[in-house]
Amino acid sequence: MTPQAFINLIVCIYIPLLNIIFTSFTSGVTMGMFKYLTNRTLRNKAGEEKGKIRIVVKADSDTAEVDYVCPECVHSEHTEKPWERPFSVKCSKCGFVMKLPKMKSEMKKEVKAASAKT
Numbered sequence: 218m219t220p221q222a223f224i225n226l227i228v229c230i231y232i233p234l235l236n237i238i239f240t241s242f243t244s245g246v247t248m249g250m251f252k253y254l255t256n257r258t259l260r261n262k263a264g265e266e267k268g269k270i271r272i273v274v275k276a277d278s279d280t281a282e283v284d285y286v287c288p289e290c291v292h293s294e295h296t297e298k299p300w301e302r303p304f305s306v307k308c309s310k311c312g313f314v315m316k317l318p319k320m321k322s323e324m325k326k327e328v329k330a331a332s333a334k335t
């Protein structure tokens with residue numbers, strides 16, 4: 218076998234293999250890019266849906282990137298704070314505390330966990 222034929226053989230085997238590895242790797246990254254992602258409307262003290270909140274927590278980080286519109290004073294801001302549950306953000310203008318309402322599925326999970334303990 219000539220060295221050139223040998224290289225050709227290696228290329229023939231490795232290129233498709235690399236393609237498979239690369240494709241599965243990139244799709245895996247896209248799938249698991251975020252730890253938490255939400256977009257909710259927020260109610261003010263009068264119960265009107267005037268504000269909204271968007272929270273993004275990247276998979277490799279414990280920092281929540283928050284974009285909010287305060288339902289009380291309509292002040293909008295981008296802020297970052299450590300990710301924790303339960304999560305709440307205080308409006309930097311009027312001090313209104315925006316609590317993150319829990320999803321029904323999350324509540325169910327917690328109920329299950331609580332009943333399992335007892």
Ligand SMILES: [Zn+2]
Pocket residue numbers: 287288289290291292308309310311312313
């Ligand atoms: Zn406010």
